[in-house]
Amino acid sequence: MTQIAQTASEVSIPHGHGAEDSRGEASLRPTVAGTGALLIGIAVSFLARGGEDPAQMAGVVAWVMLAALGISIFCDFLVSLRNLVRVDLFALLALYFLTLFEFLFDQQDFARMAYMEPTRDALAIVLTGFLGIVIGRHFIRPGSAALVFLRDLELSPRLILLVFFGAFVVSKFYMFLAVNFNPFEWFHHLLGPRFTQPWTRARLGGWKSLLNELALLGLIIPPLAGVIFAQRKRYGGFALFSVAVVLLLQLLVAIAPGTRNTFAINLAGFLGGYFLCQPVLRLRPLAVWGIVSLLFFVVVSEHMVNFRTIGLRAYIEGGHYRADERLNLDFLAAEETGFMAGKGYFVDYNLYTIHELAQVFPSQYGFLGMNVYWVAATKPVPRAIWPGKPEDLEVGIEEALGVEGMTLACTFAGEAWMAGGFAAVLLTGLAFGMFFAWWNRLGCAGNSLYAMLVYASGFLAALISMRSLMFTTTMILPAVALIVFAKFFLDDDSFRRPTEERDDGAPVN
Numbered sequence: 001m002t003q004i005a006q007t008a009s010e011v012s013i014p015h016g017h018g019a020e021d022s023r024g025e026a027s028l029r030p031t032v033a034g035t036g037a038l039l040i041g042i043a044v045s046f047l048a049r050g051g052e053d054p055a056q057m058a059g060v061v062a063w064v065m066l067a068a069l070g071i072s073i074f075c076d077f078l079v080s081l082r083n084l085v086r087v088d089l090f091a092l093l094a095l096y097f098l099t100l101f102e103f104l105f106d107q108q109d110f111a112r113m114a115y116m117e118p119t120r121d122a123l124a125i126v127l128t129g130f131l132g133i134v135i136g137r138h139f140i141r142p143g144s145a146a147l148v149f150l151r152d153l154e155l156s157p158r159l160i161l162l163v164f165f166g167a168f169v170v171s172k173f174y175m176f177l178a179v180n181f182n183p184f185e186w187f188h189h190l191l192g193p194r195f196t197q198p199w200t201r202a203r204l205g206g207w208k209s210l211l212n213e214l215a216l217l218g219l220i221i222p223p224l225a226g227v228i229f230a231q232r233k234r235y236g237g238f239a240l241f242s243v244a245v246v247l248l249l250q251l252l253v254a255i256a257p258g259t260r261n262t263f264a265i266n267l268a269g270f271l272g273g274y275f276l277c278q279p280v281l282r283l284r285p286l287a288v289w290g291i292v293s294l295l296f297f298v299v300v301s302e303h304m305v306n307f308r309t310i311g312l313r314a315y316i317e318g319g320h321y322r323a324d325e326r327l328n329l330d331f332l333a334a335e336e337t338g339f340m341a342g343k344g345y346f347v348d349y350n351l352y353t354i355h356e357l358a359q360v361f362p363s364q365y366g367f368l369g370m371n372v373y374w375v376a377a378t379k380p381v382p383r384a385i386w387p388g389k390p391e392d393l394e395v396g397i398e399e400a401l402g403v404e405g406m407t408l409a410c411t412f413a414g415e416a417w418m419a420g421g422f423a424a425v426l427l428t429g430l431a432f433g434m435f436f437a438w439w440n441r442l443g444c445a446g447n448s449l450y451a452m453l454v455y456a457s458g459f460l461a462a463l464i465s466m467r468s469l470m471f472t473t474t475m476i477l478p479a480v481a482l483i484v485f486a487k488f489f490l491d492d493d494s495f496r497r498p499t500e501e502r503d504d505g506a507p508v509n
Contacts, residue, residue, distance in 0.1 A: 028082070029440065041068020041069070042130055046124065049120045049124070055111035058100065062100040063104065066096070066100075082281050086436075087462045088133060088437060091463060092134070095411060097347065098466060104345075110349065125354055125414065125422070129416070132432065134433065135429075137433040138437070139437065150451040150454060153450045154448050167217045171215050174215060175190075190253065192311040193314075194257040213382060217478055219265065221247065222250060222273065223272055223453055225246070225247040230273070230276075230277035255304065258304040258305070263300065265463055267297060276443065298345075303315070350411050354413065354414040361400070364400075368420075369419060372416070373469070374390065375393055376470050376473060377473055379474050412432070413429075436462055454482045
């Protein structure tokens, strides 16, 4: 038995193993059995929306959906290990984490604050979002036809390093410009309370704020670092050390403001870039790194909740965070709870925000219709270019709930509910599912490392889109920049495979 277990833990799945497209290459797609498990889980969850209190109701749904996701992942794993590295799957996991994960633990505050019927409605809204993604991902046939000009594109190690360090310099330029390129002052402000930094963007923006948009190129850094470390034999020691330093600085920039979703997508970007570029995926290292990264995220994010108001420097020096000093909603006082406080685990209580929105839309405010999607679509357009760009939703989340001085999140499902109720939630989920299935084509085995880098960058946009529709068009910009760069500057035979004929094999520093 020991030998069998050891063999199972060392199983490796080559990139080519799995469902095949028309060219005979492995494609990424959900299995029918896996989708069936999720559909059954969603149906059972709809029927199981009961209990003694709202927290117990949400807890039952959380456990049912966890089991459904687990079974679905196992069914997809039977195709190949690589088949688990899909955008739609990780988007479902992200939506689960943002809405249901915290209800696997005791949530006394939620039980005290929420009401049964609005909680039942909020769970139905979330489950409808799940349903849309699960069904929509089957509307697009798997294959490798997406952005075909990327599939054979290979960059030399020197050019990859140039793109990597160039992305860091350009993405941090606006920060250093604000402190007259003084690294010590930059570091001092970075560790201060969020929104107090001299590089913080003005609410309405301007020509100078255009530089802030370049910060999005920083999202290329983690997946590109993962690509470099996956191909580390092609690089010298000094190059790898420099890449590690830049990666750590990027993670510090993500952690210091206390914004957990930014930290999560940077961490996921590195892991995605690293494992997607492995010639052979092995279960043991993938599982080990996945568990270690999850624990690292849970521990760090627990601290991030506590220092994001006072700043990392004050927190390290012994300061502590008091939720009641800055919040005017009782439920958000739960932010000072967590494993360290012995009161369960707090994510964001997005379900409670949806719970509140379900009570005011459409009873107090009419559905916003296309205004939600129009504002999301125009987010990337700089106000300096379009002064008349919509500033915000006709009725924002905070306005609808009577909240001032803070920002609330409700996931894409809550925002879609504001747009048009259950129909809008389902249609938005379907659209996401279809886009995720199309994007999965970039991750097909046999595609170039550059295509995998673009795929990983889009991965991040998909994850953050689960938190808010307002981030979708903005967070996809780094992937779009990589595509445009390849189309206009790298679409040449000199960058086509095989690269072995051009590479002298010497590590690059």
